Every structure is written in structure tokens, then in C-alpha cells.
Amino acid sequence: MRQGEIWVHNVKAGILIEDDNYYIFKYNEAYLKKENAIQVSLSLPLQIEPFKSEQLFPFFDGLIPEGWLLDIAQKNWKINPRDRMGLLLTTCRDCIGNVSIIEKI
Numbered sequence: 001m002r003q004g005e006i007w008v009h010n011v012k013a014g015i016l017i018e019d020d021n022y023y024i025f026k027y028n029e030a031y032l033k034k035e036n037a038i039q040v041s042l043s044l045p046l047q048i049e050p051f052k053s054e055q056l057f058p059f060f061d062g063l064i065p066e067g068w069l070l071d072i073a074q075k076n077w078k079i080n081p082r083d084r085m086g087l088l089l090t091t092c093r094d095c096i097g098n099v100s101i102i103e104k105i
Contacts, residue, residue: 001017001018001019001020002018002085002086002089002103003015003016003018003019003046003103003104004016004085004088004089004101004102004103004104005015005059005101005103006025006040006099006100006101007099007100007102007103008031008038008040008098008099009038009098010100011031011034012031013027013028013030013031013037013040014026014027014028014031014040014071015028015104016057016060016087016088016101020097021054022038022052022053022054023052023053023054023055023057023061023085024050024051024052025040025044025050025051025054025057026050026051027040027046027047027048029048031060032046032047032048035043040059041059043057043058043059044057044059051059056084056085056088058086060092060101061084061088063088063092063095063097063099063101064084064088064091064092065087065091069091073087073091077090088101089101089103090103
């Protein structure tokens with residue numbers, strides 16, 4: 001099982017979990033109680049119930065680099081291009097935009 005903390009504007013917003021069968025995203029309760037909490041994406045609205053999917057959620061998959069940047073990531077970290085969670089955890093600690101993913105060990 002792999003996990004990544006999801007940060008929005010440098011505030012911990014939730015956690016993304018990959019287990020043997022599913023991807024699960026859950027907002028932190030403390031984050032949901034914040035007056036200025038914003039959703040991670042339109043497809044992941046603020047809610048207490050976790051989101052569950054058999055594939056990596058499209059929003060998170062869209063954060064993974066493409067083209068020559070993906071080639072560099074695969075060569076430098078020797079990550080299989082089909083390992084979307086591995087690519088996300090390795091390359092999206094400091095990605096463009098207001099969302100960051102930090103691997104939880």
C-alpha cells in the first residue's frame with residue numbers, strides 16, 4: 001500500500017491511498033472545517049466520504065509529467081511508465097499549480 005499526502009496552497013488537504021484493488025482519496029476533517037477550504041479539483045468536491053476508484057483519479061493522473069519530462073523521470077528514477085502512482089509520488093512534490101503530493105512512508 002502506498003500513500004501520498006495531498007497539499008493545497010501548502011496546507012495538508014487529504015491523503016491518496018493505493019492498495020491492491022483501489023485508489024482512495026479522502027479529505028482531512030480538519031481541512032474540511034477550514035473556512036477557506038477549496039476542493040482539490042472539480043471532480044473531487046469537498047466531502048467527508050472518501051472517493052474510491054479502480055484507476056488513478058484523472059485529476060492526479062493529469063499532474064504527472066508528459067513527453068520529455070516523463071522520459072527524464074523514467075530514466076532518472078527507473079520508474080515503469082505504467083506505475084502511475086509511483087510517477088505521481090516521485091514527480092509531483094513540487095508541480096505546477098497549487099497542489100503538491102508528498103509520499104507518506
